[in-house]
Amino acid sequence: MLPKLISAVKLDERLEELDQADLIIFLANTGCRVGEVCGLRWDALDLAKGTASIRANVVRATGVGLIIQDHPKTKAGVRTIALPSPLLAVLRLRDKRSPHTDHDLVFPTVLGHVRDPRNTARDWREARGRLGFPDVTTHSFRKTVATALDQAGLTAREIAEYLGHENPSLTQDVYMSKNTGGKRAAVALAAITG
Incomplete structure (x- = not known):
């Protein structure tokens, strides 16, 4: 499903x-929170090493408007993650073609301003039906990434660290596919009963 979605x-x-396609591709490849991606600066990327340091978050402050916090949603949200090679190719192209703005954001608005996570989610909500993926929210990408990492054999702790969760049990309970354990259980039982 993910390759078809990214292509669309x-x-x-x-x-x-x-100028939101690259941002959606980033979400789909990393499972980062929308506010984290809206607050991602170029100096947080190391394209040579293939990493992104997640250390900011865009939020709406009462009476102020949009602000870039110098921290993600939680303490555990501060992390450096490895980026998949197809995403690195997208980011390298973006770096070449996009002017860097005052805030040096990777994904500013088309006018170079701070991107509003709520508006971004709304724009995606409008697009996903048009693209044939009506149920895929920005939050769905976090679950998809968690499930893919689980199926690749990463531990709950490793997945929690990648997603910026303090507690691996939250990652297991909320983000990881519930049917993966069933498949492993069947294989294990076949080995002892077969």
């Missing part, structure tokens, strides 16, 4: 108009 995102004219 790349071809969507409205997402390109909003």
Whole structure:
């Protein structure tokens, strides 16, 4: 499903108009929170090493408007993650073609301002139906990444650290596919009963 979704995102004219396609691709490849991606600065990326340091978050402050916090949602949210190679290719192209703005954000608005996570989620909500993925929210990407990492054999602790969770049990209870354990259980039982 994810390759088809990413392909559709790349071809969507409205997402390109909003300069949001790369942001959605980043979400789909990393499972980061929308506010974290909206607050991602170029100096937090190391394209040579293939990493992103998640250390900021965009939020709406009462009476102030959008602000870039110098920390993610939680203490555990401060992390450096490895980026998949297809995402690195997208980011390298973006680095070459996009002017760096005052805030040096990787994903500013088309006018170079701080991107609002709520508006980003709304724009994605409008796009996902058009693209044939009506149930895929920005939060769905976190669950998809957690499940993929689980299926790749990472521990709950490793997955929690990648997603920026303090407690691996939250990662297991909320983000990881419930049917993965069933498959492993069946294999284990077949080995002892077969």
